[in-house]
Amino acid sequence: MSKILAADIGGTNMRMAVVSQSAVGAVIEHEYRAHVALSEYRAPSAAAAETYVIQVISEAMRPILQQHAITAVGVGFPGFFDADGETLLASPNLPQLKHVRLASRLSDQLSCVVRMQNDALCAALGEWRDGAGKGQTDLLHVTLGTGVGGGLILADSPFVGQHGMAMELGHVRTACGELARMCGCGGSGCVETYASAQGVLKSYQLACGDEHGSSVTDTAQVAELAKDGDAAALHAFEQAGCHLGKALAHVVTLLDLRTITVSGGLMGAWDLLHPPLMASLNEHVIPMLQGQVVVLPTLLSDQAGLLGAAELVRMELVRRT
Numbered sequence: 001m002s003k004i005l006a007a008d009i010g011g012t013n014m015r016m017a018v019v020s021q022s023a024v025g026a027v028i029e030h031e032y033r034a035h036v037a038l039s040e041y042r043a044p045s046a047a048a049a050e051t052y053v054i055q056v057i058s059e060a061m062r063p064i065l066q067q068h069a070i071t072a073v074g075v076g077f078p079g080f081f082d083a084d085g086e087t088l089l090a091s092p093n094l095p096q097l098k099h100v101r102l103a104s105r106l107s108d109q110l111s112c113v114v115r116m117q118n119d120a121l122c123a124a125l126g127e128w129r130d131g132a133g134k135g136q137t138d139l140l141h142v143t144l145g146t147g148v149g150g151g152l153i154l155a156d157s158p159f160v161g162q163h164g165m166a167m168e169l170g171h172v173r174t175a176c177g178e179l180a181r182m183c184g185c186g187g188s189g190c191v192e193t194y195a196s197a198q199g200v201l202k203s204y205q206l207a208c209g210d211e212h213g214s215s216v217t218d219t220a221q222v223a224e225l226a227k228d229g230d231a232a233a234l235h236a237f238e239q240a241g242c243h244l245g246k247a248l249a250h251v252v253t254l255l256d257l258r259t260i261t262v263s264g265g266l267m268g269a270w271d272l273l274h275p276p277l278m279a280s281l282n283e284h285v286i287p288m289l290q291g292q293v294v295v296l297p298t299l300l301s302d303q304a305g306l307l308g309a310a311e312l313v314r315m316e317l318v319r320r321t
C-alpha cells in the first residue's frame, strides 16, 4: 500500500506525518508541524469559516503530498464526525462549522482520498492497531491532557454514535452537589474538571489554600512535588485518579470492556495516577467485573493520534479494493 499523510489538528497546531506500512505495522517516516490559528479565528459567516479551515489545512498539506507522491490523507480533528468520516457535524473549537462536508471538500482541493474523524477516536484507532491495545476486539482509549477524551473501538470498528459524540468521557459526571466543579460543557462535576491538566492544577491549588496566587502553574511541577512527597500534590493526583477510575467503572459496567489504554500530556505522572485509578475503578464497577479490567499506558507516546489517522484512511482504502 502506498504512503499516507496523517494529520493531528489542534486549535493552534497541526502535526503531520508521512506513514508507510511495514510487515510489523505502520511506520512514521517524516514528521512536520505547522501553526494554525483555528481556535483564534472568528469568521464573519459560516461559509467564510469553512473556506478558511479548508484553505489552512490544504495549504499545509499540499507541498508534503507533492514531495512524497501521496494520494490518501487521514485527519484527526477536534470535532464530531459522521461514521463515514466525511461530514463534520459540530466542533467546540469552531462553533460556526456544522454539518460541513469537510473531508469531501479537502479531497477536492488536494485530489486525494481524505477521511477525517474525532481526534480522540483517531488516538484509539492508533493504539488499537499498533499500540497497547493491539489484538483487542473492543478497546476504550482515554486521552488525558488539557481535557479528558475518549475513543471507542467495538468489534474491530470505530464507534461514533448517532451524533459523532460517542465516548465523550470527559463529561461523565463523577461529582455532584454544591462543591461539584463547573465544566466548560455547561454541566458540573464532569470528570474532566478533576482529571485533566487544569483539573489537577486546581486540586493542587485548592489543597494549598492558595487557588489564585500559587507559583505552581503546570502539572509537571505538581508531579515533581508529588514525587518529593508534597501532600497537596499527592492529593491532586489521588483526586484525578479517583474521579477517572469512577468514570471508567461506569463505562466498563455498561460495555464489559477488558482493556483500556491511556495517552496524553499527563502520562508523565502515570505512576501517580494509576494506583488510585485502579482502586476507584474496582470500587465502583459492577462487582462481577472487579479485577477483570486492565488499564495500560500508551505504547505510542504522542504518536497514537497520527498513526490512528493513518489507520482511518487505510481502512477506507481497503474497503474500496
Ligand SMILES: [Zn+2]
Pocket: 170, 171, 183, 184, 185, 186, 187, 188, 190, 192
Ligand atoms: Zn463537562
